[in-house]
Amino acid sequence: MPAPSPNPVRSVSAAERRRVATATVIGTTIEWYDFFIYANAAGLVFAQTYFAPAGESTALLLSFATVGLSFLFRPLGAFLAGHFGDRIGRKRVLVATLLLMGGATTLVGLLPTYAQIGVAAPVLLLLLRILQGVSAGGEWGGAVLMAVENAPAARRGRYGAYPQIGVPLGMLLASGVLALMSGVFARGDAFVDWGWRVPFLLSFVLLVVGVVVRRTVEESPVFRDIAARGATTRVPVVRLFRHHALLVVLAALTFAGNNAAGYMTTGGFIQSYATRADGPLGMDRTAVLASVSLAALVWLVTTFTAGVVSDRIGRRSTYVLGWVFLLVAIFPMFALVNTGEVVLLALGLSMFTIGTGLTYGPQAAFFSELFPASIRFSGVSISYALGAILGGAFAPTIATALVQRTGSLYTVGWYLTGIALLGFAATLLIRDRRGIDLGPENEEEQARNPIYGMHRGSTPAVRATVPAHAGKDDRPL
Structure with a gap:
C-alpha cells in the first residue's frame, strides 16, 4: 500500500486541475440540461400531453408536482452517492449518476402521451422523473468534491465555481434548445405534438460525450489519501x-433560500405564468424562453464571479451580499414580469439572478469546508438534497397555487422573501472556514466548532486562514 501524501492536493498538476474543471463543467451542464428540459416542458407542454383529463388548472398543478416529486427522491440519491462516494470514490459515482440521468431523459423523449396509452403515460413519466431526482441527488456532491479537493486552498472558491456554473449552463442550453424548437423548427401546435421531444432525445448524444470526458480524469487526491490510509467510514451517513x-x-437552509428563488425561473413557473393563453399576460412562448436564456447567462457570470470573490472576502461574506441582492430584487422582478413586456421581463429575471448567483457561486467551497474528509461526500450531498426539498421541490407548485387562489403574483414574492430570510439567518450561524486543510490527517480540526455558539470554551474555533503555500503550485485556468 503506498504511503499517503502529507499534502495530496499539492501533488496535483495544473494540467490535471484543468482537466477536472473541464470535466465537472461538462458533466454538470449535461446533468442539469436534462433536469431543466423536464422542468421547462412541465410548464409548457406536459399539462396538455399527460394530465389534460384532470382539467386545465389541476393539470398544470399536477405537471409542476412531478417537478417537485423528483426532489423527494434526491435524498435517496444523496444517501446512496454519499455512501459509495465516501467508500469507493468520487469518480465512479459521478459516471453512474450521469448514465442514470441521461438514460431517464432520453426515455422521456420517447414516452407516448396520455392520448396514446392512457394512464400509463403519466405513471411512466413520474417514474422517469424519480430516476432524474435520484441522479441529481448524487451528482452535485461528487462534482464539487472533485473540483474543490483538487484545488489549492487559496482558489477553492474559483475551482468550486466550475461545477456550479454547470447549472446555469444547463439552464441556458435547455431554454435555448427549447426556444429554437418552438420558434424555428416546430412552431405552434407542432411544438406540442413532437417538437418538445427533440431536446430530450438530444440528451443521448450529450450523455456519450459526458461519460467519455469524466472517465479521463483521476480520482480526487483526498479520497486517494483516505483509501491509502484505510480510513474509509463503514456507514458514513450514521456518523x-x-x-x-x-x-x-443549517447548510440545507442556506441552499433552500437560493433554490426556491432559482426555481421561479428554472422550474417553469415564470414561463407558464407568462405564456398561458388564459393567463393575465399571454406572452409569446419563444420570446419568454429567450428571456430566460438571457437570465441564465447573467446567473452564470455572477455564479462564477461569486466563487472567485469568495476566495478574497470569504464564503460567508459573499453569501450575505447575495442575500441582500436577492431580497431587494424579489418584488421589482415580479413587477417587471407583470408588465407583459418582453424586454422588461428579461430585465427583471436578469436582475433577480444576480442575487441567485452570489448565493450559489461560493456554495461548493463553503459546503466542502464544513465536513470531515471521510464523510464529506455524504455531508455535502445530503445537505444539498434536503435544501432542494425545502426550497425548490414544490416552489413552482406553491407559486401556481398562490396565484390561482389570490390572483396576485406578489403573494409569491412574500413566499420567496420568507424562505430567503431563513437562508440568510442560517448563513449567519455558520462559521466561514476558508482555507482549512481538507486532508484526512486533519479530521479532528475539520470536526470542530463549525457553528457559532457550539462548544464555546471547550474547543477553539477553526481559523479561516489560508496556508502560506496555498496556490503557489498552481497556475490560473
Missing part, C-alpha cells in the same frame, strides 16, 4: 447525523 445533524440542517 454524519450522529455528530453533525445540526450542521446539515
Whole structure:
C-alpha cells in the first residue's frame, strides 16, 4: 500500500486541475440540461400531453408536482452517492449518476402521451422523473468534491465555481434548445405534438460525450489519501447525523433560500405564468424562453464571479451580499414580469439572478469546508438534497397555487422573501472556514466548532486562514 501524501492536493498538476474543471463543467451542464428540459416542458407542454383529463388548472398543478416529486427522491440519491462516494470514490459515482440521468431523459423523449396509452403515460413519466431526482441527488456532491479537493486552498472558491456554473449552463442550453424548437423548427401546435421531444432525445448524444470526458480524469487526491490510509467510514451517513445533524440542517437552509428563488425561473413557473393563453399576460412562448436564456447567462457570470470573490472576502461574506441582492430584487422582478413586456421581463429575471448567483457561486467551497474528509461526500450531498426539498421541490407548485387562489403574483414574492430570510439567518450561524486543510490527517480540526455558539470554551474555533503555500503550485485556468 503506498504511503499517503502529507499534502495530496499539492501533488496535483495544473494540467490535471484543468482537466477536472473541464470535466465537472461538462458533466454538470449535461446533468442539469436534462433536469431543466423536464422542468421547462412541465410548464409548457406536459399539462396538455399527460394530465389534460384532470382539467386545465389541476393539470398544470399536477405537471409542476412531478417537478417537485423528483426532489423527494434526491435524498435517496444523496444517501446512496454519499455512501459509495465516501467508500469507493468520487469518480465512479459521478459516471453512474450521469448514465442514470441521461438514460431517464432520453426515455422521456420517447414516452407516448396520455392520448396514446392512457394512464400509463403519466405513471411512466413520474417514474422517469424519480430516476432524474435520484441522479441529481448524487451528482452535485461528487462534482464539487472533485473540483474543490483538487484545488489549492487559496482558489477553492474559483475551482468550486466550475461545477456550479454547470447549472446555469444547463439552464441556458435547455431554454435555448427549447426556444429554437418552438420558434424555428416546430412552431405552434407542432411544438406540442413532437417538437418538445427533440431536446430530450438530444440528451443521448450529450450523455456519450459526458461519460467519455469524466472517465479521463483521476480520482480526487483526498479520497486517494483516505483509501491509502484505510480510513474509509463503514456507514458514513450514521456518523454524519450522529455528530453533525445540526450542521446539515443549517447548510440545507442556506441552499433552500437560493433554490426556491432559482426555481421561479428554472422550474417553469415564470414561463407558464407568462405564456398561458388564459393567463393575465399571454406572452409569446419563444420570446419568454429567450428571456430566460438571457437570465441564465447573467446567473452564470455572477455564479462564477461569486466563487472567485469568495476566495478574497470569504464564503460567508459573499453569501450575505447575495442575500441582500436577492431580497431587494424579489418584488421589482415580479413587477417587471407583470408588465407583459418582453424586454422588461428579461430585465427583471436578469436582475433577480444576480442575487441567485452570489448565493450559489461560493456554495461548493463553503459546503466542502464544513465536513470531515471521510464523510464529506455524504455531508455535502445530503445537505444539498434536503435544501432542494425545502426550497425548490414544490416552489413552482406553491407559486401556481398562490396565484390561482389570490390572483396576485406578489403573494409569491412574500413566499420567496420568507424562505430567503431563513437562508440568510442560517448563513449567519455558520462559521466561514476558508482555507482549512481538507486532508484526512486533519479530521479532528475539520470536526470542530463549525457553528457559532457550539462548544464555546471547550474547543477553539477553526481559523479561516489560508496556508502560506496555498496556490503557489498552481497556475490560473
